[in-house]
Amino acid sequence: MLTMSHDLAIVDPDRLRRDEARVRRGFWRKLAGHAGKLPFLDEALAGYYCAIDPATPLRAKAVLMAALAYFVLPGDLVPDLLPGLGFTDDAAVIYAALRTVGAHVTAGHRARARTALARLAAG
Numbered sequence: 294m295l296t297m298s299h300d301l302a303i304v305d306p307d308r309l310r311r312d313e314a315r316v317r318r319g320f321w322r323k324l325a326g327h328a329g330k331l332p333f334l335d336e337a338l339a340g341y342y343c344a345i346d347p348a349t350p351l352r353a354k355a356v357l358m359a360a361l362a363y364f365v366l367p368g369d370l371v372p373d374l375l376p377g378l379g380f381t382d383d384a385a386v387i388y389a390a391l392r393t394v395g396a397h398v399t400a401g402h403r404a405r406a407r408t409a410l411a412r413l414a415a416g
Contacts (some may be wrong), residue, residue: 304355312355312362316341319365328413333384337364338406340391343398353394360390 320341324334343349344357364383391398 304351309351309355309358312358313344315362315365316344316358320361323365325413327380328410331380331384333380333387335403335406335410336391337361337387338409339398339403340387342402342405343394346399346402349397353397356390356394360386 324338328334340357341361344354344361349357363386
């Protein structure tokens with residue numbers, strides 16, 4: 294069943310649940326494996342904290358979870374193992390998601406992202 298959020302965007306709750314499960318299974322592992330190597334991880338992490346925030350509107354959660362689910366997929370449009378190119382598609386998808394719903398990413402989400410990345414970098 295499809296539901297409507299407050300701004301009339303259609304959200305598929307089954308798709309959102311699948312995306313969220315995929316993100317919860319693989320996000321932190323992928324993030325830890327690439328911490329300090331990819332310049333967009335702070336944005337991905339801020340998006341993650343926004344997506345799990347109960348105050349974030351359903352439509353924004355759905356957009357962010359879809360982008361983060363794409364990031365954790367082992368096989369995507371451009372294989373992550375290709376030097377110099379492997380994560381360009383992931384960065385583009387996350388950038389597009391944040392441009393779409395970025396107004397919902399707060400200073401608090403960004404602060405949590407910086408703290409988490411600092412912990413990952415420290416080991």
